[in-house]
């Protein structure tokens with residue numbers, strides 16, 4: 001179990017993962033390239049907001065399928081449900097305790113700029 005916190009501490013979540021993150025990635029889509037965060041992903045049932053659900057703001061754009069959440073107090077991206085599979089939760093690895101995102105190896109790239117659902 002890992003704890004996720006936004007910067008100001010208004011929002012907290014528990015993520016059901018072991019100490020080793022399975023997959024970490026960045027994404028080059030229009031919103032992720034602006035956030036610049038490193039993300040990992042779990043099933044929705046493995047991600048629980050434990051504090052400050054009412055402090056979360058939701059941002060949606062384009063097809064409005066994906067849900068991008070951020071703390072309305074400090075502005076930090078906490079998690080999102082991706083368009084490709086809303087049953088999954090992507091989360092901000094930089095919000096986890098005891099993980100130095102600058103020391104992570106094998107940070108993959110999700111090619112969100114060429115989203116699979118946009119291909120004809």
Ligand SMILES: [Zn+2]
Nearest residue numbers: 006008071074
């Ligand atoms: Zn906050």
